[in-house]
Amino acid sequence: MAEMTYRDAVAAGIAQEMARDDSVVLFGEDVGAAGGVFKATVGLLEKFGPTRVVDTPISEQAILGAAMGAAMTGMRPIAEVMFSDFFAVCWDIVANEIAKTRYMTNGQVSLPLVIRSGNGGGSRFGAQHSQSIENWAMAVPGLKVVAPSTPRDVIGLLAAAVRDPDPVLFFEHKSLYATKGEVGQGEICDELGRAVVVREGDDVTIVALAQMVPRALHAAEELARDGIEAAVVDLRSLVPLDMTTVAASVRATGHLVTVEENPRLCGWGAELSSIVAEELLFDLDGPVVRVTTPHVPLPAADALEDAALPSPERIADGARRALA
Amino acid sequence: MSPPRAPAPDEAPSGSLDPGGSRPPARATRLALYTRMLEMRGFEKRAYDLFLSGLVKGTSHLGLGQEAIAAAFGTAMREDDYTFATYRGHNHALARGVPMTPVMGELMGRACGLMAGKGGSMHLTSVEHHMMGSYAIIGAHLTIANGAAWSAKARGSGQVAVCFFGDGTTNIGAFHEALNFAAVYELPVVFVCENNLWMEYTPIASVTAVARPAADRASAYGLEPVVLDGNDPDVMHAAAVAALGRARSGAGPSLLEALTYRHGGHSRADPGKYRSDEELSYWLGRDPVPAYRARLVAEGVEEAEIAAIEQQVAAAVDEATEAAKASGPPSLDLVEKDVFADGGASWRR
Ligand SMILES: Cc1ncc(C[n+]2csc(CCOP(=O)(O)OP(=O)(O)O)c2C)c(N)n1
Numbered sequence: 001m002a003e004m005t006y007r008d009a010v011a012a013g014i015a016q017e018m019a020r021d022d023s024v025v026l027f028g029e030d031v032g033a034a035g036g037v038f039k040a041t042v043g044l045l046e047k048f049g050p051t052r053v054v055d056t057p058i059s060e061q062a063i064l065g066a067a068m069g070a071a072m073t074g075m076r077p078i079a080e081v082m083f084s085d086f087f088a089v090c091w092d093i094v095a096n097e098i099a100k101t102r103y104m105t106n107g108q109v110s111l112p113l114v115i116r117s118g119n120g121g122g123s124r125f126g127a128q129h130s131q132s133i134e135n136w137a138m139a140v141p142g143l144k145v146v147a148p149s150t151p152r153d154v155i156g157l158l159a160a161a162v163r164d165p166d167p168v169l170f171f172e173h174k175s176l177y178a179t180k181g182e183v184g185q186g187e188i189c190d191e192l193g194r195a196v197v198v199r200e201g202d203d204v205t206i207v208a209l210a211q212m213v214p215r216a217l218h219a220a221e222e223l224a225r226d227g228i229e230a231a232v233v234d235l236r237s238l239v240p241l242d243m244t245t246v247a248a249s250v251r252a253t254g255h256l257v258t259v260e261e262n263p264r265l266c267g268w269g270a271e272l273s274s275i276v277a278e279e280l281l282f283d284l285d286g287p288v289v290r291v292t293t294p295h296v297p298l299p300a301a302d303a304l305e306d307a308a309l310p311s312p313e314r315i316a317d318g319a320r321r322a323l324a
Numbered sequence: 325m326s327p328p329r330a331p332a333p334d335e336a337p338s339g340s341l342d343p344g345g346s347r348p349p350a351r352a353t354r355l356a357l358y359t360r361m362l363e364m365r366g367f368e369k370r371a372y373d374l375f376l377s378g379l380v381k382g383t384s385h386l387g388l389g390q391e392a393i394a395a396a397f398g399t400a401m402r403e404d405d406y407t408f409a410t411y412r413g414h415n416h417a418l419a420r421g422v423p424m425t426p427v428m429g430e431l432m433g434r435a436c437g438l439m440a441g442k443g444g445s446m447h448l449t450s451v452e453h454h455m456m457g458s459y460a461i462i463g464a465h466l467t468i469a470n471g472a473a474w475s476a477k478a479r480g481s482g483q484v485a486v487c488f489f490g491d492g493t494t495n496i497g498a499f500h501e502a503l504n505f506a507a508v509y510e511l512p513v514v515f516v517c518e519n520n521l522w523m524e525y526t527p528i529a530s531v532t533a534v535a536r537p538a539a540d541r542a543s544a545y546g547l548e549p550v551v552l553d554g555n556d557p558d559v560m561h562a563a564a565v566a567a568l569g570r571a572r573s574g575a576g577p578s579l580l581e582a583l584t585y586r587h588g589g590h591s592r593a594d595p596g597k598y599r600s601d602e603e604l605s606y607w608l609g610r611d612p613v614p615a616y617r618a619r620l621v622a623e624g625v626e627e628a629e630i631a632a633i634e635q636q637v638a639a640a641v642d643e644a645t646e647a648a649k650a651s652g653p654p655s656l657d658l659v660e661k662d663v664f665a666d667g668g669a670s671w672r673r
Contacts, residue, residue, distance in 0.1 A: 025478070051478065057508065062467045062501035069471020072456060073406070074479060077471075092498075096461050097468065105449040105457070106439040107662035141671075142663050165665035193673050241672040275672075 001184055007177040009151035010040035010116070013158035014078060016187060018048050021076060024162055027054035028063060028080025028116075037082055038118055038177050060090035064115065068098050071113040076162060084119040084133045084171060091136075098167045099142030114161045114168045119147070120211055120261055121309055122175035127297035130174075130305070132261040134209070137169045138238045138268055144192060145238040147171040149213035151181040153236060156190035164192060173210040193240030197249060201229035204255040204319045207246055207272060209235045212259040212310060219315035230319055238268050246272065247280060254285035255322045259315050264292040291318040348623075349561050353399060355625070357557040358616055359633050360395035364415040365613050366641040367424055371414065371431055375592050379649070380431045384445040385412040389555075389587035392612040393518055394419040396560030397486055400568055406456045406476075406485040408469040411446035412586075413458030416488055420453040424644035429651050436651035440658055456485075463498030465489070466515060470506050473513035473571075484571040485513045492523035494537040503545040503579065510576035514567040517581045518554060524590040525598050538581035547579050554582030555612040558619075585610070 004012065018024045026044060028036075032055040035042030045053040056063050060081060067079035081087055087094060094115070101109045121130035137145045144166050148154045154172070161168035198213065199220050208216040213234045220230040231249050235242065250256050256276055258269030269290040276288055291310045299305055348354065368388050374380040387394065390412075398419025401407070409416035417427055422438065430437035431445045438448055446460040456472060459465035469487035476483035493499055494517060506513050517538035521528060534540035539549035553559045560582060567578040585607035589596035621627060663669040 054509075057501075057504060059501035059505055061464070061498045062470065062505040065464060065467020065498070065502065066471035066474055066505065069456075069468040069473070069485070070475040070478075071471070072468075073472045073475040075475045092461050092464055093467065097459070097464050101457065102665070103663050104439060104443040104447045105451070106442045106658070107667070108439070108449055108451045109457070110665060141669070144664075239671045243672045 001182045003180050004151045004183045005177065006151045006154055006172070006179050006181070007038055007040040009154035009183060010158070010172060011042055011044060012183075013155040014041065014044055015047060016155065017159055017162040018044070018052060021162075023074060024076045024078065025052045025054070025070070026078045026080070027056050027066070029056055029058055029082050031055060031080050036080070038174065040172065040177065041080070060086050061093055064090045064093040064098070067113045067115065068093060068101075068111060071111045071167075072101070072109050076112050078114045078116060078162065081115060081117040083129050084117040085128050085131050087117065087133060087136065094143070094169070095140045099140045102166075103142060110165055111167045112165050114158070114170050116170045116172060118174045119171035120173040120175060121293075121298045121305060122211060124300055124302050124305055126300035130298040132293070134171055134238055135262045135267045138271070139266065142167070143239060144168040145171070146192060146236065147173065147210040147238070148236060149173070149176065149210050149234050151179070152183045152188065153190070155183065156188045157192070157236060159187075159189035160192050163189065168192070171210065175211050179214070192237050193242050195236055195242035195245040196234045197231060197245065198234045199230065199232040201231040201253070203229045203253055204257060204322055205231045205233060205246070205249040205253045206257045206259060206315065206319060207233045207235055207269075208259040209238070209268070210261065212261055215310060215312050216259050216315055218312035219319065222312060222316045223319055228319065228323065243275060250276060250280055251283045254283060256284070256288045257315070257318045257322050258288070258290050259310050259318070260290065260292040261309060262293065264290070264295045267292055286322050286324070289318045289322040291315050348558050351625070353561065354558070354620060355633070356399050357395050357561060358620060358630070359637065360398055360419055361391040361557065361613050361616065362634060362637045363424070363640065364391040364394065364418050366637050367418060367427070367644070368414055370641050370645055371428070372588070374432065374645070380445075381433055382444055384431060384592045385590065386588050387412050387415040387586065389607065389611065390518055390520060390584045391415055392557040392560050392616070393516065393554050393582050393584060394488070396557050397516065397564045400561055400564035401486060402483070402568070404454055404481070404483050405568070406454050406469070406472045406483060408456055408465045408472070408485060408487040409448070409458045410465070410489055411458060411460040412490070413448050413488075414445070417448040417450065417455050417458070420450070420455045422448070422450045422453050422455055424640060425647040428644045428648040432648050433653065434648055434651035435654045436648060437654070441654040442658060462493050463489075463496035463502075466493070466502035467498055467505070469513050470502055470511055473506065473511035474509060476512055482572055483512070484568050486516060486568075487513060488516045488518060490523070491517060491519040491521065491528040491537045493517070494541060495532060500541075503541070503547070503577070506577040507545040507547060510574065512571035512574075513577045514564075514571055515577065515579045517579070518584055519581050520584050520586045522586070522590070522599070525594070536581055538579055542579045545579070547577065550578065550580045552580060552582045554584035555610050555615070557612060557616050587611070
């Protein structure tokens with residue numbers, strides 16, 4: 001085991017896959033010589049050379065279109081969209097082209113590609129550089145959607161995404177890049193669609209994603225001081241969605257709280273709640289509670305942004321409401 | 325203010341490609357060009373009749389009048405070169421040797437359809453024929469063609485990607501992103517603008533800052549401006565050979581502007597009444613199919629040989645029509661197939 005930052009884990013995960021498979025290539029703005037604006041691709045240009053690690057113009061449509069065309073002709077590209085907010089300028093390529101092509105062609109075309117992107121708030125960057133857009137992605141049939149919360153999972157899930165035969169949107173959380181965690185030796189590759197129970201507890205199930213996982217764990221510590229034992233589930237991917245793990249925990253605790261960083265309407269927690277209402281109603285001993293960012297653009301000032309994003313205190317309050 | 329008039333093809337172009345002398349293609353190539361154009365013409369006329377009788381549903385965009393461009397490239401391309409086309413892509417699919425029956429079946433929503441009815445007329449794709457798709461969002465496929473060209477270059481396969489699009493496409497951002505990208509990485513891609521003077525119902529000249537919508541933008545990406553008579557199969561064939569050769573030799577992309585005209589409306593629902601009789605009759609007089617037939621006869625091809633080709637093609641169109649009509653509707657389990665590579669649509673476990 002060694003300690004590694006989340007940002008170094010991105011580079012390590014990409015390097016692991018590029019070394020394993022010559023058809024894996026990386027392109028995006030500033031990913032090569034500069035090592036990425038978040039320094040998450042440092043060293044890859046030196047290791048793999050300019051034909052496999054490519055600095056591109058500021059052309060998000062051209063970048064993702066190139067990833068798609070390369071994927072349909074035998075490559076396994078990893079493309080970077082610097083900030084996930086920028087998906088809005090190339091959403092056509094994602095939602096109309098990449099997501100639909102296998103279906104429209106009756107299975108003729110495979111698109112084994114990964115689009116990595118810096119997602120989420122907490123950096124005081126304001127409304128156009130802070131969004132959590134995983135719920136946009138989840139709404140489009142044909143995309144897989146992954147969001148790791150730890151350095152170890154960055155490597156394991158990135159490897160799984162690269163090896164997956166379907167297009168994967170891989171959301172790296174900007175506020176987690178500097179965080180550290182233990183990473184084992186040797187190759188790491190997980191399976192997409194496996195949630196992990198990161199904290200055991202009998203009283204309430206808290207389901208979270210990405211930056212909300214450490215916050216949920218923090219909330220669980222606070223609740224424990226009041227004698228409430230919360231189970232915390234790190235969802236890790238939204239598509240595939242691991243309802244098996246979530247349902248097992250909800251059956252055991254009888255209470256569910258979802259913690260979403262995205263704005264409230266049509267967030268993944270709403271989908272989870274509706275599934276639980278349809279399938280697990282009689283296992284519940286109280287209302288499902290959704291803790292989300294309010295339905296607002298994110299403000300820039302630290303005090304305002306902190307008030308908008310779900311905090312450990314708000315998550316703990318949510319759990320108490322679920323149990324009330 | 326009256327809109328600027330689009331220059332006619334015989335007026336001096338902004339730039340031109342010398343395709344390496346004016347030697348006509350070999351006799352077999354010319355017969356192939358004529359055969360391909362006839363197939364497209366016969367197929368699309370039949371498709372139009374089938375709309376009128378309600379057998380083709382939804383929308384459909386015909387390339388009647390524009391056949392010379394797809395035929396020329398289809399004839400000049402290497403078997404493993406990639407085609408990327410638009411919703412107006414029947415001709416480009418046929419040009420790559422995709423058989424008529426599955427294309428007709430796709431238009432009719434039948435089980436025998438090229439994509440079993442899951443794509444429809446605007447999305448014809450046959451990977452087996454390197455027909456890598458027909459795309460219905462303006463501009464996107466230029467960027468995707470770049471990716472195929474990029475991959476061909478990375479793999480050292482010698483393949484070229486050819487991307488067809490309309491004049492209206494030159495005003496969307498993706499066009500400009502794609503041309504810069506292709507030029508920067510010297511990609512083996514040929515961009516072919518089929519300038520039929522109209523977008524849907526608006527003339528391209530009235531909403532474009534330059535007279536030649538593609539060629540006048542070429543220099544912004546370090547490319548030669550090229551304007552061609554898109555209704556002359558020999559001219560288009562020579563230009564295709566030159567551009568494919570340039571791409572294959574590693575010299576990078578080309579942008580060709582081929583002047584042409586669609587005989588019908590934009591799509592099935594459009595009678596095309598916004599065009600003047602004068603304009604229409606000018607262009608019907610430049611119809612590439614009868615003009616090329618006359619050229620072949622004038623240059624010594626036997627009437628009987630041409631008639632035999634015509635009979636053969638007519639029979640093939642009839643056969644495809646009957647085969648498609650005989651095919652049933654697609655199996656309903658296809659609704660939830662092939663969203664993901666595991667063959668299904670499941671998003672949870
Ligand atoms: C992004 C986008 N905007 C608008 C449309 C609607 N639309 C479909 S075809 C068309 C005209 C395109 O004109 P052109 O590029 O000249 O091609 P042509 O139809 O003449 O072959 C328009 C506006 C679309 N499909 N995609």
